[in-house]
Amino acid sequence: MLSTVIGVIAASxxxxxxxxxELIWSSNNKLxxxxxxxxxxxxLYFLLKRWPDLPKTSQDSIRELKLNKTIDYHDVFFNLLxxxxxxxxxxxxxxxAALLSAIxxxxxxxxxxxxxxxxxxxxxxxxxxGLVLKRLFNPFKFRQKYVGASAPKIPSIIKQKRILYPVxxxxxxxxxxxxxxxxxxxxxxxxxGRTDWSLVDIWLLPVLMVVxxxxxxICKLFYKxxxxxxxxxxxxxxxxxxxxxxxxxxxxxxxxxxxxSGQHSLDLLIGNWSHKxxxxxxxxxxVKLLFLALCLNFNWRGGDIFPITFAAMIExxxxxxxxxxxxxxxxxxxxxTTIMSELLSPIIAGVFIMLFFPIKLLPIIILVVILMFLKDxxxxxxxxxxxx
Numbered sequence: 001m002l003s004t005v006i007g008v009i010a011a012s013x014x015x016x017x018x019x020x021x022e023l024i025w026s027s028n029n030k031l032x033x034x035x036x037x038x039x040x041x042x043x044l045y046f047l048l049k050r051w052p053d054l055p056k057t058s059q060d061s062i063r064e065l066k067l068n069k070t071i072d073y074h075d076v077f078f079n080l081l082x083x084x085x086x087x088x089x090x091x092x093x094x095x096x097a098a099l100l101s102a103i104x105x106x107x108x109x110x111x112x113x114x115x116x117x118x119x120x121x122x123x124x125x126x127x128x129x130g131l132v133l134k135r136l137f138n139p140f141k142f143r144q145k146y147v148g149a150s151a152p153k154i155p156s157i158i159k160q161k162r163i164l165y166p167v168x169x170x171x172x173x174x175x176x177x178x179x180x181x182x183x184x185x186x187x188x189x190x191x192x193g194r195t196d197w198s199l200v201d202i203w204l205l206p207v208l209m210v211v212x213x214x215x216x217x218i219c220k221l222f223y224k225x226x227x228x229x230x231x232x233x234x235x236x237x238x239x240x241x242x243x244x245x246x247x248x249x250x251x252x253x254x255x256x257x258x259x260x261s262g263q264h265s266l267d268l269l270i271g272n273w274s275h276k277x278x279x280x281x282x283x284x285x286x287v288k289l290l291f292l293a294l295c296l297n298f299n300w301r302g303g304d305i306f307p308i309t310f311a312a313m314i315e316x317x318x319x320x321x322x323x324x325x326x327x328x329x330x331x332x333x334x335x336x337t338t339i340m341s342e343l344l345s346p347i348i349a350g351v352f353i354m355l356f357f358p359i360k361l362l363p364i365i366i367l368v369v370i371l372m373f374l375k376d377x378x379x380x381x382x383x384x385x386x387x388x
Contacts, residue, residue: 004171011180025259037089048082055302071104076106197364227293244294258288308343350365
C-alpha cells in the first residue's frame with residue numbers, strides 16, 4: 001500500500017502539472033499570459049526565499065543518501081510544489097529531476113515505516129488491530145531510521161528484502177501507469193517514422209558522430225563558462241528570478257514551441273517542422289539548449305533530460321536535411337544519441353533515444369552508445385585539448 005501511495009503521488013504530480021500548464025497558457029492572449037508569468041515569478045520568489053535549497057534533483061537526493069544513509073523527506077511536497085510552479089509557468093526544464101528526487105525521498109519514508117514495523121513487531125502484536133493500523137498508516141509518526149549497527153544480518157531476512165524491493169517497485173509503477181492511463185495523459189513516447197537504412201550507409205556513422213561530439217563539446221564549454229560567469233556576478237535571488245521571467249516571456253513571444261521541457265513537442269519534428277530548413281532547425285535546437293541553461297542558472301530549475309532529448313532530436317533532423325539523399329531516421333538516431341551522450345551520458349542517451357525509433361535502428365543506437373562509452377573511458381587519457 002505504501003508503494004502504491006508513492007506511485008499515485010508521482011502520477012498526480014504529472015496530472016496536476018499538465019492541468020495547470022493548460023490553464024495558464026490556454027487563453028491565447030499574450031497580455032494575460034504575460035501577467036500570469038509575472039505572477040508566477042512572484043510566487044516562485046516567495047517559495048525560494050522560504051526554501052532556498054529547493055527544488056532538489058535526483059542527484060541531490062542520492063548525494064544526501066550516500067552521505068547520511070538517509071534523507072530528510074519532510075520537504076518532499078514543498079519540492080514538488082516549487083517544481084510545479086516552475087513547470088507550469090513555461091520554464092524550459094523537465095519534471096524528471098524533482099519527480100525522481102521525490103520518489104527517492106518517499107522510498108526512504110517507506111523504508112522507515114517498514115523498519116518500524118520490523119523492529120516493533122512484537123509490541124504491535126499485543127495492541128488492538130485498530131491502534132496498530134493507526135500507527136502504521138500515520139505518515140508523520142512511528143518511523144525508524146536506518147542504523148547500520150542494528151540492521152538485520154540474518155541471511156534469510158536479507159534475501160526476503162531483496163525479493164521485496166522489486167515487488168515494491170513494480171507495484172508503484174503499476175499504480176503510476178494505471179492512474180496516468182485512466183486520466184488520458186498524453187504520452188511523451190512518439191515513434192518518429194520508418195527507416196530503410198542499409199549497411200551501405202554505415203560510412204556516415206563516424207562523420208555524424210564527429211559532428212555530434214563537436215556540437216556537444218561546444219555546448220558543454222558554453223555552459224561551463226556561462227555558469228562561472230553567473231556565479232561570479234553573484235546576482236541576488238529577485239534579480240535571478242526576474243531575468244528568468246524575462247527569458248520565458250521572450251521565448252513565449254518569439255518561439256512558443258520551445259516553452260516547457262519539450263517532452264510533448266517531438267511531434268513538431270514530423271509535423272509542422274518536417275519541411276523547415278536545416279538552418280531553422282539548427283537555430284531552434286541551439287535556442288532550446290540556451291533556454292535550458294538560462295532557466296537552470298536563474299533559479300527556474302528542473303530536469304535537463306527531456307529538454308536535451310528534444311534539442312538533440314532537432315539537431316539530428318537538421319543534419320538529416322543537409323544529408324538529404326540518405327535515410328533520415330538513421331542520421332537522426334546517430335546525431336541525437338551522440339549529442340545526448342556528450343551532454344548527459346551514453347546510458348541515458350541510449351535508453352531515451354531507443355523509445356522513439358524503430359527496432360531496426362536499435363543496433364545502430366547501441367553501437368553509438370558503446371563507442372561513446374569507450375570514448376569517455378579512454379580518449380580523455382590521450383586527448384591533448386579538451387573542452388570540459
